[in-house]
Amino acid sequence: MRSIDLIASAIANTFRSKTRTILTILAIFVGAFTLTLTSGLGTGINAFIDDTVTSIGASDVMTVTTTPEGATGVDATDPVKYNPDAIASAQPGPPGSTVVALTPEDLEAIAGIDGVLDVQPTRAISPDYIQAGDGTKFVIGVGILIAGQTIPLEAGVVPDDDATDLQLVLPVAFVEPMGLGDPERAIGETVTLAITDAERTQHFVEATVVGVAEEGLASPAGASIVPNTALSDALFDAQNTGVPDDEVERYAQASVFFDPAATDEEVTALKRRLNDAGYTGSTVADQLGLFKTVIDGIVLVLNAFAIIALLAASFGIVNTLFMSVQERTREIGLMKAMGMGNGRVFSLFSLEAAFIGFLGSAIGVAVAIIAGSALSSSLSTTLLADLPGLTLIAFDPVAIAGIIVVVMAIAFLAGTLPAARAARADPVESLRYE
Template identity: 80%
Template sequence: MKTLDLIASAISNTFRSKTRTILTILAILVGAFTLTLTNGLGTGINAYIDDTVTSVGASDVLTVTKTAEFATGVAADGPVEYNPDAVASAQAGPPGSTVVALTPADLDTLAAIDGVLDVQASKSISTDYIQVGDGTKYVTNVGALVAGQTIQLEAGATPDDDADGFEVVVPVSYVEPLGFDESVAAVGQTLSIVLTDATRTQHTVEGTIVGVAEEGLASPTGASIVPNDALTDELFTLQNTGVPADEVQRYAQASVFFDPQATDAEIAALKDRLADAGYTGSTVADQLGAFKTVIDGIVLVLNAFAVIALLAASFGIVNTLLMSVQERTREIGLMKAMGMGSGRVFSLFSLEAAFIGFLGSAIGAVVAIAAGTAISASLSDTLLSDLPGLNLIAFDPLSIVGVIVVIMVIAFLAGTLPALRAARADPVESLRYE
């Protein structure tokens, strides 16, 4: 019997006992459905995290601060000693936390550390309010982008740091309050930014709105506006009017750039060198690693339940094929008497098992894709509407193919016992079987 004839025979023999085969396929379907859906959940969430990583920071950047205890007013073991070099930092810890300020000397020290390609200080700017024309005044913060960061835009474009003009992106939540019907209408309009300097004098700077940022889990904007470098420099200069020259260049943190091709070991070594110099550095992976680990752990547990369901289904395959072997004893004897070798008989029943696994896994995967797509779309419009761009359950074609192949392998292994029994059958005894 040729290979194609063997496969065709295995497929046709699968449904000799339709009820038994269908029940076995349904058992496999449950496991395949669960496995596909949980994999889709992991794929969707991790894809969202990967898509927003650049909103948190570039992958080849360490956010660096001076190593010091939080100075929030009260420490776990008592009051924190006053440090005249401390500056406020929202990134350092709980609200009100401070870090020791980085100075130009610190920036030079960081630049001299082996493995550091560039150092950029983060300028902290505090505004009074923003306003369009004579409209309502709204309080906001000023965000900043590290090189390599991106903004998830609903309309317009990212501020051009090479432009001489003042450009700014506003969050979508400010569009209607500022007097615009939609995000597109805000692009190209003039935004007034007002801040107060050290002499208590207010300054107004006008910038052009070039984009509107979406809300997101890891958005650099949040409730902040994001100016280009020219506007940032102007605001920083005006804010420090009246501040002694030696007090102007004090920064809460800096961005340290390293080789994008650096290995984990090389990044760890760079962190150690920073620590030896009195600085603390963290990457995007450090900030999001714990979150991704939790998601992967949840998916792993859910996949374990799916595997249990598949193991239970494998017993169904064993039972189905053992009964098939018993019912076809005379047929097996006849095939062997006509010259079919034990290997061909084994292949015939193994192929039947693999085909049952294929049907159950393929149908389960299709049902999971349909259900997952519907659930994800529904959640995106309801519970997850505040996280634009999140497709909770996403399906990777390679992952789906992998699930189907794994289940077919499990089914094949489950079918080896009945297949061996059929292959070892004595043709004379089989022909006598009643």
């Protein structure tokens, strides 16, 4: 029997017992459907994170902080010893989070580390509120815009650091509540920032809205304004009124610039040198990599359930083919009596198993793509509308093909036992079988 005839015969024999075969295909369908959806979930979210890292730029900058003494191995619930050099952290974290302040001496030490091209301290600014005219006062922060980063904008332009007038980018979530209408109408409006100094005196600084930032996973704005240099200086000076000069130059973190052409190995080596000097460095990709780690962990657990479903389905394949071998005993004896070798018999039943796996996986993948695309499209306009550019469930053709191949391989392996039994059948005994 030629190979093409063998394949045609295997396909035809698959549906001899339609009910049994359909039930087996449905079991495979469940596993393939789940595996495709979870794979699409991981692909979609990780692609969004990668696109976010690319779009915000700053690939040649890392954020550096002082490594706390004894930080390794300390339980998060343990009381933290008082450190007179600790200041409020500039990064999101639990209330009261602090870091050891970077001083001018630290900045000089960092600048001297091999691979560091420049160091710029990040100033922590904490305004009391923001207000448009006599409207409602809202709590807001001041975003940290690392040089080289870009701001995804709904409208307007980024602040001009060379301008002498005070400019800012406002998060889109604040536009309507502050009574500024829509993003386009907010451009050019004047807002007031209140900030309290060390002597408990409140200062009021007026600035012009030149841009409105989109909401996003790693937007430099977030729930904060992004000021230009002139506004940042004005707020910083107002906040530090009454602070001794030696206390002003204390920074939560600094931006370290390195060679844009540096390889991953060179960046890792730079982090190691910073660590040896008592500092911790992380890039934007590192920070967003935490999201990817969590998502990959969730996807792995969901994939495990899908694999369990496929393994359960494989027992259905074994049962289906064993019953088929039992029912076709005389037919197997006749094929062998006519000269079909053991290898051909084995291949015939193995191909039936692989075809059942193909049908179940193909149907499962097709339904998962349709359902996943519809769900992702629906969520992008409802729950995930604040994350523009996110396709929650995206499908990679290579991954889809891989799922079908894996399921067929599992089905093929499940069919080897009954196929081997058929191949070992004695033709004389098989022809006598009633």
